[in-house]
Amino acid sequence: MTRSEESAEAVLLHTAGRAAHIVLNRPRALNALNHAMVRRIDEALTAWEHDPSVETVVISGAGERGLCAGGDIRAIHDDARDGDGSASAAFWRDEYRLNARIARWPKPYVAVMDGIVMGGGVGLSAHGDVRVATERSRIAMPETGIGFVPDVGGTHLLARAPGELGTHLALTGARIGAADALLCGLADHLVPSAALPRFLDDLADLPVGEALARHAQSPPPGELAGRREWIDTCYAADTVEEIVRRLIAQGDPAAKETAETLLAKSPTSLKVTLAALRRARRLGSLERVLDQEYRVSCAALTTHDLVEGIRAQVVDKDRTPRWSPATLAEVTDSDVERFFTPLGPHELGLAAGTD
Template sequence: MNGGGSDQVLAHTEGRTGRVVLNRPGAINALTHAMVRRLDAVLTVWESDPAVEVVVLTGAGERGLCAGGDIRAIHGDARDGDGSATAAFWRDEYRLNARIARYPKPYVAVMDGIVMGGGVGVSAHGGVRIVTERSRVAMPETGIGFVPDVGGTHLLALAPGELGTHLALTGAAVGAADALLCGLADHHVPSASLGPLLDDLAGAPVPAALARHTQAPLPGVLARRRPWIDACYAADTVEEIVRRLRAHGDPEAGAAAETLLTRSPTALKVTLAALRRARRLGSLEPVLDQEYRVSLAALAMPDLIEGIRAQVIDKDRTPRWSPSTLEEVAEADVERFFRPLGPRELGLAPGTDTAPRNGARTG
C-alpha cells in the first residue's frame, strides 16, 4: 500500500495547465496510499504556483482513469494485519477528496474508460468533469461487501429521484449520458478529441476549450427506467425495495432485484442508511466523516474480506455473505456502522468551508 508514488503519479506542466497522470496502467491506475499522498503533494505545490492556472487529471493506458482503491492491499491488511494501514489510507484519501472539491483552481478530470470507486473520488468532486463514449462510471462496493465511500454517498444522494439509490445498491456502471444525468459529470467529449482538448486547455480558458470539443452523448438508459426506479427505490427498507422491484412487472426491474440479492445483505442495508443520512447531512465534509466511520466498521466485518476474496483474489464469484439474507441483518447491526469514533474521527466537518470557490464546475 505504501510503494513509491512519484512514478505512479506523474506531474508536469504544459502551458497554463498542470497535468497529473495516474500511472499504474496494469492495474487500471488503482490508487495506492503513496499515490494519494503524491497527488495531494502536487496539488499543494500547484495551488500556490501562479503559472498553473488549471489542473488536469488523466489516467495512463487505454482502459480507464482509475478502477478504484488497491483492494488487494486492503484485503491483505484486513485479513492479516490490524487494519491500521487501510485506516490511514482512507483518512488521507477522503481528505484528498474534500480538497479536490474545494480546490481554488479549475480541476479538470478526464473520466475516460473505467472510473470506479476511488477513481470517482479523485474525479467526480472536481470542478470540470469530462466523460467520453468509453466511460463506465460506477460505485460497485456492495458487490465486495463494502459501502460507497470517497464521497460517493454524497454524490449519489444528489442524483435526481432515486437514481443514486439504484446505482449505489446495484453497483451498476453508467455511460456518458447517464453520468451527466446523475450529476457525476458535466461534459461529454469524444475520446478522439481528448488530445486536442488537452492541447487547447494549455493555452485557452477552460470554457473556450470545452466549447470547441463537447458534443451531445448517445442516449443513456436511466431516463426511461426512472419511473420504476423512483417508485421502487423510494421504499424505506431494502426488503421492500426488492419486493417492489419484483412486483413491478418490468423485466429490467426484476433483473435489478436479482442483482441486489447477489450483493452483501449487510452492505445493502448500510448503504441505504448511509444514502438517506447523506441527504440530510447535505454537504460533502460531514458525509466523508460519516463514510470514514462506516468504512472502519466494514473493515472489521467478514463481508469485506469475503467479497474481495470472491471477486478479486480467488475470482470464484460466489461470496458467502454473513449474514446471508436481508432478514438476518437487524437494525442494530446497521446502526453500529455509524457509531462515533471519538479521537479517531476524520473530523472534516467542524469549521470547514464547503462552498466551491473559483474552481467551481463549469456547466
C-alpha cells in the same frame, strides 16, 4: 526503489502552458489508487495552488482502459484479514481529505473520465468542477459487490442525484455511460475519446470553457431516463426488502433483473448503504458525509463480508462470495447502526474545520 520513487512512477506530474497535469500511471492495475499516490497528488495540489503560472489542473489515467478502477482493494483485504486495519484507516483518512480538497480546489480542476472510473476513481474526478466523460466512460460505485459501502464522497454525490437514481446506482453498483453520468450529476461534458489529445493540448493555451466549446458534444441517449418511473417508485421504499419486493412486483423485466442483482450483493452492505444514503441527504455538506463514510469504512474492516467479498471477486475470482449474514432478513437494525458509531478521538473530523 524507495517509496517516494514508487509513488513518483505511479503518479506522473508535468505542466504544459497554463495547465498542470496529474497522470495516474499504473495501467496494468487499471491505475488503482494506493496511499503513496494519494500523498503525491496532495503534494502536487499544494504546490500548484500557490503557483501563479498554473491556472488549470487536469487529472487523467495512463493506458487505454480507464482513469482509475478504485482503491487498491487487495491491500485492504490483506490488512483486514491479517493486520489490525490501521493501514487501511490511514489510507482512507488521507484519501477522503483529498476528495474534500478537490471539491474546494480554487482553480479549475478538469477530470478526464475516459474508460473505467470506479470507486476511488470517482472520488478523484466527480468532486472536481469540470468532469469530462467520453463515449468509453464506464462509471460506477460497485462496493456492495465486495462487502463494502460507497465511500470517497460517493454517498454525497449519489444522494444528490435526481429522484432515486443515486440509490439505484449505490445499491446495484451498475456501470453507467456518459449520458447517464450527466443525468446523475457525476459528469458535466462529453468529449469524444478521439478528441481528448486536442482538448488537452488546447488547455495549455485556452481557458477551460473555450477548450470545451471546441470539443464538447451532446451525448447519445442513456438508459436511466427511460427507467426513472420504476426506479423512483421502487427505491423510495424505506427498507431494502421492500425495494426488492417492489422491483419484483413491477412487471418490467429490467426491474426484475435489478432485484436479482441486488440479491447477489452483500445483505449487510445493502442495508448499510441505504442507511448511509438517507443520512447523507440530511447531513448536507460533503465534509459531514465524508466523516460519516470514514466511520462506516472503519467499521467494515472488522466484518466478514469485506474480506470475503474481495476474496471472491478479486483474489480467488470464484465470484461466489459466502455472505454472513446470508440474507437481508438476518441483518438487524443494530447490525446496521454499529457502522455509524462515532470513533471518538479517531474521527476524520473534516466537518469540524468547516462548521
